[in-house]
Amino acid sequence: MVTGHPTDFAERVLGIAESIPPGRVMSYGDIAEYMGEAGPRQVGRVLSQWGGGVAWWRVIHADGSLLAGHEREAVARYLEEGTPLRRGRDGAVSGVDMRRARWLTPDR
DNA sequence: GTGTTGACAATCA
């Protein structure tokens, strides 16, 4: 479970994560850039601590690769939401098609 | 106050 007490920074990150609509994703760097406060690593750390309360599968790496250790879970969500996926030659999911799925701001 | 760590990112080979 969640240990400790979320900081203001953490709550802000979670708020943005919740603003991501289904079928879309944001990279860690995008969130950091949108807040203009920290860096991608801080965003990732926040989600690792308190990400269980939000749609953590909508926050991924900038290159579209999925979360290590939670790939199976994430792909199931993407198929359910219709998130654009990037597949390999054998049909295996290689990651998310960032070109189409990337979400810029909660307004667009 | 100092050093280490980390769900990262951009660049280079």
Add this chain to the structure above:
DNA sequence: CTGATTGCCAACA
């Protein structure tokens, strides 16, 4: 495509 390197910055010991 993969791997190595460097930069980044809040949290923690």
